[in-house]
Amino acid sequence: MGFLSGKRALIVGAVNEKSIAWGIAQAMQREGATLAFSYQNEKLKPRVEKLATQTQTQIVIPCDLSQDESINQAFDELKTHWNSLDIIIHSAAFAPKNELTGEYLDHVTREGFSTAHDISAYSFTALAKAGKDMLNPGAALLTLSYLGAVRTIPHYNVMGIAKASLEASVIYLAKSLGADNIRVNAISAGPVRTLAASGIKDFRWLLDYAEKNSALRRTVTIEEIGNVAAFLCSDLASAVTGEITYVDSGFHFTAMGTDG
Numbered sequence: 001m002g003f004l005s006g007k008r009a010l011i012v013g014a015v016n017e018k019s020i021a022w023g024i025a026q027a028m029q030r031e032g033a034t035l036a037f038s039y040q041n042e043k044l045k046p047r048v049e050k051l052a053t054q055t056q057t058q059i060v061i062p063c064d065l066s067q068d069e070s071i072n073q074a075f076d077e078l079k080t081h082w083n084s085l086d087i088i089i090h091s092a093a094f095a096p097k098n099e100l101t102g103e104y105l106d107h108v109t110r111e112g113f114s115t116a117h118d119i120s121a122y123s124f125t126a127l128a129k130a131g132k133d134m135l136n137p138g139a140a141l142l143t144l145s146y147l148g149a150v151r152t153i154p155h156y157n158v159m160g161i162a163k164a165s166l167e168a169s170v171i172y173l174a175k176s177l178g179a180d181n182i183r184v185n186a187i188s189a190g191p192v193r194t195l196a197a198s199g200i201k202d203f204r205w206l207l208d209y210a211e212k213n214s215a216l217r218r219t220v221t222i223e224e225i226g227n228v229a230a231f232l233c234s235d236l237a238s239a240v241t242g243e244i245t246y247v248d249s250g251f252h253f254t255a256m257g258t259d260g
Helices: 020-030 045-054 068-078 110-134 158-178 203-213 222-232
Strands: 008-012 034-039 060-062 085-090 135-145 183-189 244-247
Touching: 008 020, 020 034, 020 085, 020 135, 020 222, 034 045, 045 060, 060 068, 068 110, 085 110, 110 135, 110 158, 135 158, 135 222, 158 183, 183 222, 222 244
Parallel strands: 008 034, 008 085, 034 060, 085 135, 135 183, 183 244
Antiparallel strands: none
């Protein structure tokens, strides 16, 4: 029996088998959780349905994170399958590609700034608001961040500022939901080749640099991120809330690095 046996988890952000959300979904299913998946639009629906089939679930619901109505409708539909919920995984981020290149000030726009914060940060809070009445005592919310929230990363630009907002949201949500015995945490994951990461200029160079300069001299896998996520959302972490947990092979604490 796994340590998530009997738990129900909503996975938001799985797109394909390279998605961090997919690594989390696999770890949670392995530990006994029952899963539901959301998809952004009809184009992505078949991809997400394929993933869901691999985890023996048919609960696949539409959820456009840019629209409150869509988020509310997603939970209304989820209620037709489940009467309660234990875990929400938020693994979604977006900024216009033209803002993820060069120097921040040269490329940032009001529209891009707003979009990055709306999809990458506010949507986590929106999920918490819409799903609160379904959450059981002891439930856990988890989002995905990145080192660019607290350090400058080449080309990450407005997304780093959005991730900083997301990390601040984690502690404020943890405070708001704590009296209901609901925990909120984030994983700051090392760079992984995903569909979202492909939009960042010179991402392969960033990945190579992280591999050479992390304490463990390697990058991380979606399976390793998934394992930590499963722990943080389990009763094993029942006193852990408001935390940003780094899963990046120790890259976040290196200063000058090791790549001479």
